Amino acid sequence: MTADSLVPAAPPAGLNVFSLAGRTAMITGAGGGVGAAVAEAFAAVGAKVLVTDIDKDAAAQVSDRIVAAGGIAQPYALDVCVGADARDAVAAAAELGGGTLHILVNNAGVIAPAMFPKMDEDRFRKVLDTHLMGSYHCSHAALQHLPADGTGRIINVTSAAGLVGTIGQANYGAAKAAIIGLTKSLARELARQAVTVNAVAPLAATAMTASIRANEKLAAKTLERIPLGRWAYPAEIASSFVFLASDAAGYITGQILPVDGGTVI
Incomplete structure:
Protein backbone atom coordinates (compact mmCIF):
# COMPACT_ATOMS: atom_id res chain seq x y z
CA MET A 1 0.00 0.00 0.00
CA THR A 2 1.40 3.37 -1.02
CA ALA A 3 0.73 6.73 0.53
CA ASP A 4 -1.19 7.77 -2.57
CA SER A 5 -3.51 4.79 -2.25
CA LEU A 6 -4.86 6.29 0.97
CA VAL A 7 -6.02 9.43 -0.85
CA PRO A 8 -9.55 9.15 -2.25
CA ALA A 9 -10.18 10.00 -5.86
CA ALA A 10 -11.12 13.60 -6.60
CA PRO A 11 -14.81 14.20 -7.30
CA PRO A 12 -15.80 14.31 -10.98
CA ALA A 13 -15.35 17.65 -12.68
CA GLY A 14 -18.48 19.77 -12.56
CA LEU A 15 -19.96 17.97 -9.56
CA ASN A 16 -22.04 20.28 -7.37
CA VAL A 17 -20.39 19.62 -4.02
CA PHE A 18 -23.12 21.55 -2.22
CA SER A 19 -25.94 19.35 -3.54
CA LEU A 20 -27.77 17.08 -1.11
CA ALA A 21 -29.67 15.23 -3.83
CA GLY A 22 -30.30 11.61 -2.90
CA ARG A 23 -29.78 12.25 0.81
CA THR A 24 -32.15 12.25 3.74
CA ALA A 25 -32.02 14.62 6.70
CA MET A 26 -33.73 14.85 10.06
CA ILE A 27 -33.83 18.20 11.84
CA THR A 28 -35.06 18.65 15.39
CA GLY A 29 -36.72 21.85 16.57
CA ALA A 30 -37.55 22.61 12.94
CA GLY A 31 -40.96 24.18 13.50
CA GLY A 32 -39.51 27.68 13.36
CA GLY A 33 -36.40 29.84 13.49
CA VAL A 34 -33.07 28.39 12.45
CA GLY A 35 -34.40 24.82 12.36
CA ALA A 36 -37.11 25.71 9.86
CA ALA A 37 -34.64 27.64 7.73
CA VAL A 38 -32.27 24.67 7.71
CA ALA A 39 -35.06 22.28 6.72
CA GLU A 40 -36.07 24.52 3.81
CA ALA A 41 -32.45 25.05 2.73
CA PHE A 42 -31.73 21.31 2.76
CA ALA A 43 -34.83 20.60 0.68
CA ALA A 44 -33.92 23.35 -1.76
CA VAL A 45 -30.65 21.57 -2.60
CA GLY A 46 -32.26 18.17 -2.99
CA ALA A 47 -32.55 16.47 0.40
CA LYS A 48 -35.59 14.62 1.67
CA VAL A 49 -36.34 16.13 5.07
CA LEU A 50 -38.09 14.88 8.19
CA VAL A 51 -39.21 18.10 9.88
CA THR A 52 -39.49 17.37 13.60
CA ASP A 53 -40.72 19.61 16.39
CA ILE A 54 -42.51 19.21 19.70
CA ASP A 55 -45.24 21.33 18.07
CA LYS A 56 -46.65 19.09 15.33
CA ASP A 57 -48.63 21.93 13.73
CA ALA A 58 -45.50 24.07 13.42
CA ALA A 59 -43.62 21.14 11.85
CA ALA A 60 -46.50 20.58 9.43
CA GLN A 61 -46.46 24.22 8.33
CA VAL A 62 -42.74 24.03 7.51
CA SER A 63 -43.20 20.71 5.73
CA ASP A 64 -46.09 22.14 3.69
CA ARG A 65 -43.94 25.08 2.58
CA ILE A 66 -41.22 22.70 1.44
CA VAL A 67 -43.64 20.54 -0.53
CA ALA A 68 -45.28 23.62 -2.07
CA ALA A 69 -41.84 24.71 -3.26
CA GLY A 70 -41.29 21.34 -4.95
CA GLY A 71 -39.29 19.61 -2.21
CA ILE A 72 -39.83 16.38 -0.28
CA ALA A 73 -40.63 16.61 3.41
CA GLN A 74 -42.70 15.04 6.15
CA PRO A 75 -43.64 16.50 9.55
CA TYR A 76 -43.12 14.58 12.77
CA ALA A 77 -44.05 15.44 16.37
CA LEU A 78 -41.02 14.81 18.59
CA ASP A 79 -40.05 15.54 22.17
CA VAL A 80 -36.29 14.94 22.06
CA CYS A 81 -36.22 14.44 25.82
CA VAL A 82 -37.91 11.05 25.38
CA GLY A 83 -35.43 8.47 24.15
CA ALA A 84 -38.01 6.06 22.72
CA ASP A 85 -39.63 8.88 20.76
CA ALA A 86 -36.26 9.93 19.36
CA ARG A 87 -35.61 6.37 18.19
CA ASP A 88 -38.99 6.26 16.45
CA ALA A 89 -38.35 9.60 14.75
CA VAL A 90 -34.93 8.52 13.50
CA ALA A 91 -36.47 5.30 12.15
CA ALA A 92 -39.12 7.37 10.33
CA ALA A 93 -36.41 9.58 8.83
CA ALA A 94 -34.46 6.54 7.65
CA GLU A 95 -37.63 5.08 6.13
CA LEU A 96 -38.12 8.33 4.22
CA GLY A 97 -34.63 7.77 2.82
CA GLY A 98 -35.14 4.13 1.90
CA GLY A 99 -33.39 2.85 5.01
CA THR A 100 -30.62 5.43 5.36
CA LEU A 101 -30.41 8.66 7.32
CA HIS A 102 -27.54 10.72 5.96
CA ILE A 103 -27.81 13.91 8.02
CA LEU A 104 -28.95 14.57 11.58
CA VAL A 105 -29.24 18.14 12.83
CA ASN A 106 -29.66 18.42 16.61
CA ASN A 107 -31.27 21.83 16.87
CA ALA A 108 -34.10 21.47 19.42
CA GLY A 109 -33.74 23.79 22.39
CA VAL A 110 -35.44 25.78 25.11
CA ILE A 111 -34.46 28.57 27.47
CA ALA A 112 -35.34 29.06 31.13
CA PRO A 113 -33.41 32.15 32.22
CA ALA A 114 -32.68 33.10 35.81
CA MET A 115 -29.73 34.47 37.72
CA PHE A 116 -27.93 31.58 39.36
CA PRO A 117 -29.08 32.22 42.97
CA LYS A 118 -32.65 31.83 41.72
CA MET A 119 -31.92 28.94 39.34
CA ASP A 120 -33.76 25.93 40.74
CA GLU A 121 -32.94 22.35 39.80
CA ASP A 122 -36.02 21.83 37.65
CA ASP A 149 -19.50 5.98 2.74
CA GLY A 150 -18.45 9.50 3.72
CA THR A 151 -21.92 11.07 3.46
CA GLY A 152 -22.93 10.60 7.10
CA ARG A 153 -23.26 13.82 9.06
CA ILE A 154 -24.22 14.89 12.56
CA ILE A 155 -24.50 18.64 13.00
CA ASN A 156 -25.12 19.92 16.52
CA VAL A 157 -26.17 23.40 17.55
CA THR A 158 -24.25 25.20 20.26
CA SER A 159 -23.94 28.89 21.07
CA ALA A 160 -21.59 31.67 22.05
CA ALA A 161 -22.92 30.95 25.55
CA GLY A 162 -21.17 27.58 25.41
CA LEU A 163 -17.93 29.12 24.17
CA VAL A 164 -17.56 32.18 26.42
CA GLY A 165 -20.33 31.88 29.02
CA THR A 166 -23.36 34.03 29.66
CA ILE A 167 -25.17 35.91 32.42
CA GLY A 168 -28.59 34.83 33.63
CA GLN A 169 -28.58 31.53 31.76
CA ALA A 170 -26.03 29.27 33.42
CA ASN A 171 -28.19 26.28 32.48
CA TYR A 172 -28.11 27.23 28.80
CA GLY A 173 -24.38 27.97 28.84
CA ALA A 174 -23.65 24.65 30.55
CA ALA A 175 -25.78 22.72 28.05
CA LYS A 176 -24.20 24.41 25.06
CA ALA A 177 -20.67 23.88 26.43
CA ALA A 178 -21.50 20.20 26.94
CA ILE A 179 -22.62 19.96 23.31
CA ILE A 180 -19.20 21.18 22.25
CA GLY A 181 -17.59 18.35 24.21
CA LEU A 182 -20.09 15.87 22.76
CA THR A 183 -19.34 17.11 19.24
CA LYS A 184 -15.59 16.73 19.57
CA SER A 185 -15.83 13.31 21.25
CA LEU A 186 -18.24 11.92 18.67
CA ALA A 187 -16.08 13.32 15.88
CA ARG A 188 -13.16 11.24 17.12
CA GLU A 189 -15.26 8.10 17.60
CA LEU A 190 -17.28 8.23 14.39
CA ALA A 191 -14.38 9.15 12.12
CA ARG A 192 -13.64 5.42 11.81
CA GLN A 193 -17.10 5.11 10.20
CA ALA A 194 -16.43 8.08 7.89
CA VAL A 195 -19.15 10.08 9.69
CA THR A 196 -18.34 13.72 10.40
CA VAL A 197 -19.61 15.55 13.48
CA ASN A 198 -19.53 19.32 13.71
CA ALA A 199 -21.43 22.11 15.45
CA VAL A 200 -22.71 25.53 14.50
CA ALA A 201 -22.90 28.38 17.02
CA PRO A 202 -25.48 30.75 15.51
CA LEU A 203 -26.86 34.13 16.49
CA ALA A 204 -30.07 35.08 14.72
CA ALA A 205 -33.36 36.90 15.06
CA THR A 206 -35.54 34.02 16.26
CA ALA A 207 -38.14 33.37 18.94
CA MET A 208 -35.35 32.32 21.32
CA THR A 209 -33.74 35.76 21.09
CA ALA A 210 -37.02 37.69 21.00
CA SER A 211 -36.90 38.71 24.67
CA ILE A 212 -33.44 40.21 24.18
CA ARG A 213 -34.41 42.04 21.02
CA ALA A 214 -37.56 43.38 22.68
CA ASN A 215 -35.59 44.89 25.57
CA GLU A 216 -34.06 48.14 24.36
CA LYS A 217 -31.09 48.04 26.73
CA LEU A 218 -30.32 44.35 26.23
CA ALA A 219 -30.70 44.69 22.48
CA ALA A 220 -28.27 47.62 22.39
CA LYS A 221 -25.69 45.78 24.52
CA THR A 222 -25.96 42.70 22.33
CA LEU A 223 -25.49 44.69 19.14
CA GLU A 224 -22.41 46.33 20.67
CA ARG A 225 -20.86 42.86 20.98
CA ILE A 226 -21.58 41.97 17.34
CA PRO A 227 -18.88 43.47 15.09
CA LEU A 228 -21.21 43.38 12.07
CA GLY A 229 -23.72 45.34 14.15
CA ARG A 230 -26.89 43.45 13.28
CA TRP A 231 -28.84 40.26 13.83
CA ALA A 232 -28.84 37.56 11.17
CA TYR A 233 -31.90 36.25 9.43
CA PRO A 234 -32.37 32.50 10.02
CA ALA A 235 -31.86 31.87 6.29
CA GLU A 236 -28.37 33.37 6.56
CA ILE A 237 -27.53 30.82 9.23
CA ALA A 238 -28.95 27.90 7.25
CA SER A 239 -26.31 28.07 4.52
CA SER A 240 -23.61 27.08 7.01
CA PHE A 241 -25.55 23.89 7.75
CA VAL A 242 -25.83 23.14 4.03
CA PHE A 243 -22.07 23.48 3.77
CA LEU A 244 -21.35 21.15 6.69
CA ALA A 245 -23.88 18.61 5.39
CA SER A 246 -22.47 18.60 1.87
CA ASP A 247 -19.51 16.95 0.16
CA ALA A 248 -17.76 20.31 0.35
CA ALA A 249 -17.19 19.66 4.07
CA GLY A 250 -16.27 16.00 3.78
CA TYR A 251 -12.84 16.58 5.34
CA ILE A 252 -14.08 18.72 8.24
CA THR A 253 -14.96 17.14 11.57
CA GLY A 254 -14.90 18.05 15.25
CA GLN A 255 -15.17 21.77 14.52
CA ILE A 256 -17.30 24.53 16.02
CA LEU A 257 -18.41 27.11 13.46
CA PRO A 258 -19.61 30.40 14.96
CA VAL A 259 -22.06 32.12 12.61
CA ASP A 260 -22.61 35.17 14.74
CA GLY A 261 -21.43 38.30 12.96
CA GLY A 262 -18.06 38.09 14.72
CA THR A 263 -19.38 37.92 18.28
CA VAL A 264 -16.87 35.18 19.14
CA ILE A 265 -13.49 36.00 17.63
Whole structure:
Protein backbone atom coordinates (compact mmCIF):
# COMPACT_ATOMS: atom_id res chain seq x y z
CA MET A 1 0.00 0.00 0.00
CA THR A 2 1.40 3.37 -1.02
CA ALA A 3 0.73 6.73 0.53
CA ASP A 4 -1.19 7.77 -2.57
CA SER A 5 -3.51 4.79 -2.25
CA LEU A 6 -4.86 6.29 0.97
CA VAL A 7 -6.02 9.43 -0.85
CA PRO A 8 -9.55 9.15 -2.25
CA ALA A 9 -10.18 10.00 -5.86
CA ALA A 10 -11.12 13.60 -6.60
CA PRO A 11 -14.81 14.20 -7.30
CA PRO A 12 -15.80 14.31 -10.98
CA ALA A 13 -15.35 17.65 -12.68
CA GLY A 14 -18.48 19.77 -12.56
CA LEU A 15 -19.96 17.97 -9.56
CA ASN A 16 -22.04 20.28 -7.37
CA VAL A 17 -20.39 19.62 -4.02
CA PHE A 18 -23.12 21.55 -2.22
CA SER A 19 -25.94 19.35 -3.54
CA LEU A 20 -27.77 17.08 -1.11
CA ALA A 21 -29.67 15.23 -3.83
CA GLY A 22 -30.30 11.61 -2.90
CA ARG A 23 -29.78 12.25 0.81
CA THR A 24 -32.15 12.25 3.74
CA ALA A 25 -32.02 14.62 6.70
CA MET A 26 -33.73 14.85 10.06
CA ILE A 27 -33.83 18.20 11.84
CA THR A 28 -35.06 18.65 15.39
CA GLY A 29 -36.72 21.85 16.57
CA ALA A 30 -37.55 22.61 12.94
CA GLY A 31 -40.96 24.18 13.50
CA GLY A 32 -39.51 27.68 13.36
CA GLY A 33 -36.40 29.84 13.49
CA VAL A 34 -33.07 28.39 12.45
CA GLY A 35 -34.40 24.82 12.36
CA ALA A 36 -37.11 25.71 9.86
CA ALA A 37 -34.64 27.64 7.73
CA VAL A 38 -32.27 24.67 7.71
CA ALA A 39 -35.06 22.28 6.72
CA GLU A 40 -36.07 24.52 3.81
CA ALA A 41 -32.45 25.05 2.73
CA PHE A 42 -31.73 21.31 2.76
CA ALA A 43 -34.83 20.60 0.68
CA ALA A 44 -33.92 23.35 -1.76
CA VAL A 45 -30.65 21.57 -2.60
CA GLY A 46 -32.26 18.17 -2.99
CA ALA A 47 -32.55 16.47 0.40
CA LYS A 48 -35.59 14.62 1.67
CA VAL A 49 -36.34 16.13 5.07
CA LEU A 50 -38.09 14.88 8.19
CA VAL A 51 -39.21 18.10 9.88
CA THR A 52 -39.49 17.37 13.60
CA ASP A 53 -40.72 19.61 16.39
CA ILE A 54 -42.51 19.21 19.70
CA ASP A 55 -45.24 21.33 18.07
CA LYS A 56 -46.65 19.09 15.33
CA ASP A 57 -48.63 21.93 13.73
CA ALA A 58 -45.50 24.07 13.42
CA ALA A 59 -43.62 21.14 11.85
CA ALA A 60 -46.50 20.58 9.43
CA GLN A 61 -46.46 24.22 8.33
CA VAL A 62 -42.74 24.03 7.51
CA SER A 63 -43.20 20.71 5.73
CA ASP A 64 -46.09 22.14 3.69
CA ARG A 65 -43.94 25.08 2.58
CA ILE A 66 -41.22 22.70 1.44
CA VAL A 67 -43.64 20.54 -0.53
CA ALA A 68 -45.28 23.62 -2.07
CA ALA A 69 -41.84 24.71 -3.26
CA GLY A 70 -41.29 21.34 -4.95
CA GLY A 71 -39.29 19.61 -2.21
CA ILE A 72 -39.83 16.38 -0.28
CA ALA A 73 -40.63 16.61 3.41
CA GLN A 74 -42.70 15.04 6.15
CA PRO A 75 -43.64 16.50 9.55
CA TYR A 76 -43.12 14.58 12.77
CA ALA A 77 -44.05 15.44 16.37
CA LEU A 78 -41.02 14.81 18.59
CA ASP A 79 -40.05 15.54 22.17
CA VAL A 80 -36.29 14.94 22.06
CA CYS A 81 -36.22 14.44 25.82
CA VAL A 82 -37.91 11.05 25.38
CA GLY A 83 -35.43 8.47 24.15
CA ALA A 84 -38.01 6.06 22.72
CA ASP A 85 -39.63 8.88 20.76
CA ALA A 86 -36.26 9.93 19.36
CA ARG A 87 -35.61 6.37 18.19
CA ASP A 88 -38.99 6.26 16.45
CA ALA A 89 -38.35 9.60 14.75
CA VAL A 90 -34.93 8.52 13.50
CA ALA A 91 -36.47 5.30 12.15
CA ALA A 92 -39.12 7.37 10.33
CA ALA A 93 -36.41 9.58 8.83
CA ALA A 94 -34.46 6.54 7.65
CA GLU A 95 -37.63 5.08 6.13
CA LEU A 96 -38.12 8.33 4.22
CA GLY A 97 -34.63 7.77 2.82
CA GLY A 98 -35.14 4.13 1.90
CA GLY A 99 -33.39 2.85 5.01
CA THR A 100 -30.62 5.43 5.36
CA LEU A 101 -30.41 8.66 7.32
CA HIS A 102 -27.54 10.72 5.96
CA ILE A 103 -27.81 13.91 8.02
CA LEU A 104 -28.95 14.57 11.58
CA VAL A 105 -29.24 18.14 12.83
CA ASN A 106 -29.66 18.42 16.61
CA ASN A 107 -31.27 21.83 16.87
CA ALA A 108 -34.10 21.47 19.42
CA GLY A 109 -33.74 23.79 22.39
CA VAL A 110 -35.44 25.78 25.11
CA ILE A 111 -34.46 28.57 27.47
CA ALA A 112 -35.34 29.06 31.13
CA PRO A 113 -33.41 32.15 32.22
CA ALA A 114 -32.68 33.10 35.81
CA MET A 115 -29.73 34.47 37.72
CA PHE A 116 -27.93 31.58 39.36
CA PRO A 117 -29.08 32.22 42.97
CA LYS A 118 -32.65 31.83 41.72
CA MET A 119 -31.92 28.94 39.34
CA ASP A 120 -33.76 25.93 40.74
CA GLU A 121 -32.94 22.35 39.80
CA ASP A 122 -36.02 21.83 37.65
CA ARG A 123 -35.17 24.84 35.49
CA PHE A 124 -31.57 23.71 35.19
CA ARG A 125 -32.49 20.15 34.24
CA LYS A 126 -35.14 21.22 31.73
CA VAL A 127 -32.57 23.02 29.61
CA LEU A 128 -29.93 20.29 29.89
CA ASP A 129 -32.46 17.58 29.11
CA THR A 130 -33.60 19.29 25.93
CA HIS A 131 -30.27 20.46 24.54
CA LEU A 132 -27.82 17.83 25.77
CA MET A 133 -29.89 14.72 26.37
CA GLY A 134 -31.95 15.49 23.27
CA SER A 135 -28.76 15.54 21.21
CA TYR A 136 -27.67 12.31 22.87
CA HIS A 137 -30.98 10.54 22.22
CA CYS A 138 -31.15 11.45 18.55
CA SER A 139 -27.44 10.91 17.83
CA HIS A 140 -27.41 7.53 19.55
CA ALA A 141 -30.51 6.42 17.64
CA ALA A 142 -29.02 7.61 14.36
CA LEU A 143 -25.88 5.47 14.58
CA GLN A 144 -27.41 2.37 13.01
CA HIS A 145 -28.84 4.37 10.11
CA LEU A 146 -25.88 6.60 9.19
CA PRO A 147 -23.93 5.43 6.11
CA ALA A 148 -20.20 4.71 6.26
CA ASP A 149 -19.50 5.98 2.74
CA GLY A 150 -18.45 9.50 3.72
CA THR A 151 -21.92 11.07 3.46
CA GLY A 152 -22.93 10.60 7.10
CA ARG A 153 -23.26 13.82 9.06
CA ILE A 154 -24.22 14.89 12.56
CA ILE A 155 -24.50 18.64 13.00
CA ASN A 156 -25.12 19.92 16.52
CA VAL A 157 -26.17 23.40 17.55
CA THR A 158 -24.25 25.20 20.26
CA SER A 159 -23.94 28.89 21.07
CA ALA A 160 -21.59 31.67 22.05
CA ALA A 161 -22.92 30.95 25.55
CA GLY A 162 -21.17 27.58 25.41
CA LEU A 163 -17.93 29.12 24.17
CA VAL A 164 -17.56 32.18 26.42
CA GLY A 165 -20.33 31.88 29.02
CA THR A 166 -23.36 34.03 29.66
CA ILE A 167 -25.17 35.91 32.42
CA GLY A 168 -28.59 34.83 33.63
CA GLN A 169 -28.58 31.53 31.76
CA ALA A 170 -26.03 29.27 33.42
CA ASN A 171 -28.19 26.28 32.48
CA TYR A 172 -28.11 27.23 28.80
CA GLY A 173 -24.38 27.97 28.84
CA ALA A 174 -23.65 24.65 30.55
CA ALA A 175 -25.78 22.72 28.05
CA LYS A 176 -24.20 24.41 25.06
CA ALA A 177 -20.67 23.88 26.43
CA ALA A 178 -21.50 20.20 26.94
CA ILE A 179 -22.62 19.96 23.31
CA ILE A 180 -19.20 21.18 22.25
CA GLY A 181 -17.59 18.35 24.21
CA LEU A 182 -20.09 15.87 22.76
CA THR A 183 -19.34 17.11 19.24
CA LYS A 184 -15.59 16.73 19.57
CA SER A 185 -15.83 13.31 21.25
CA LEU A 186 -18.24 11.92 18.67
CA ALA A 187 -16.08 13.32 15.88
CA ARG A 188 -13.16 11.24 17.12
CA GLU A 189 -15.26 8.10 17.60
CA LEU A 190 -17.28 8.23 14.39
CA ALA A 191 -14.38 9.15 12.12
CA ARG A 192 -13.64 5.42 11.81
CA GLN A 193 -17.10 5.11 10.20
CA ALA A 194 -16.43 8.08 7.89
CA VAL A 195 -19.15 10.08 9.69
CA THR A 196 -18.34 13.72 10.40
CA VAL A 197 -19.61 15.55 13.48
CA ASN A 198 -19.53 19.32 13.71
CA ALA A 199 -21.43 22.11 15.45
CA VAL A 200 -22.71 25.53 14.50
CA ALA A 201 -22.90 28.38 17.02
CA PRO A 202 -25.48 30.75 15.51
CA LEU A 203 -26.86 34.13 16.49
CA ALA A 204 -30.07 35.08 14.72
CA ALA A 205 -33.36 36.90 15.06
CA THR A 206 -35.54 34.02 16.26
CA ALA A 207 -38.14 33.37 18.94
CA MET A 208 -35.35 32.32 21.32
CA THR A 209 -33.74 35.76 21.09
CA ALA A 210 -37.02 37.69 21.00
CA SER A 211 -36.90 38.71 24.67
CA ILE A 212 -33.44 40.21 24.18
CA ARG A 213 -34.41 42.04 21.02
CA ALA A 214 -37.56 43.38 22.68
CA ASN A 215 -35.59 44.89 25.57
CA GLU A 216 -34.06 48.14 24.36
CA LYS A 217 -31.09 48.04 26.73
CA LEU A 218 -30.32 44.35 26.23
CA ALA A 219 -30.70 44.69 22.48
CA ALA A 220 -28.27 47.62 22.39
CA LYS A 221 -25.69 45.78 24.52
CA THR A 222 -25.96 42.70 22.33
CA LEU A 223 -25.49 44.69 19.14
CA GLU A 224 -22.41 46.33 20.67
CA ARG A 225 -20.86 42.86 20.98
CA ILE A 226 -21.58 41.97 17.34
CA PRO A 227 -18.88 43.47 15.09
CA LEU A 228 -21.21 43.38 12.07
CA GLY A 229 -23.72 45.34 14.15
CA ARG A 230 -26.89 43.45 13.28
CA TRP A 231 -28.84 40.26 13.83
CA ALA A 232 -28.84 37.56 11.17
CA TYR A 233 -31.90 36.25 9.43
CA PRO A 234 -32.37 32.50 10.02
CA ALA A 235 -31.86 31.87 6.29
CA GLU A 236 -28.37 33.37 6.56
CA ILE A 237 -27.53 30.82 9.23
CA ALA A 238 -28.95 27.90 7.25
CA SER A 239 -26.31 28.07 4.52
CA SER A 240 -23.61 27.08 7.01
CA PHE A 241 -25.55 23.89 7.75
CA VAL A 242 -25.83 23.14 4.03
CA PHE A 243 -22.07 23.48 3.77
CA LEU A 244 -21.35 21.15 6.69
CA ALA A 245 -23.88 18.61 5.39
CA SER A 246 -22.47 18.60 1.87
CA ASP A 247 -19.51 16.95 0.16
CA ALA A 248 -17.76 20.31 0.35
CA ALA A 249 -17.19 19.66 4.07
CA GLY A 250 -16.27 16.00 3.78
CA TYR A 251 -12.84 16.58 5.34
CA ILE A 252 -14.08 18.72 8.24
CA THR A 253 -14.96 17.14 11.57
CA GLY A 254 -14.90 18.05 15.25
CA GLN A 255 -15.17 21.77 14.52
CA ILE A 256 -17.30 24.53 16.02
CA LEU A 257 -18.41 27.11 13.46
CA PRO A 258 -19.61 30.40 14.96
CA VAL A 259 -22.06 32.12 12.61
CA ASP A 260 -22.61 35.17 14.74
CA GLY A 261 -21.43 38.30 12.96
CA GLY A 262 -18.06 38.09 14.72
CA THR A 263 -19.38 37.92 18.28
CA VAL A 264 -16.87 35.18 19.14
CA ILE A 265 -13.49 36.00 17.63
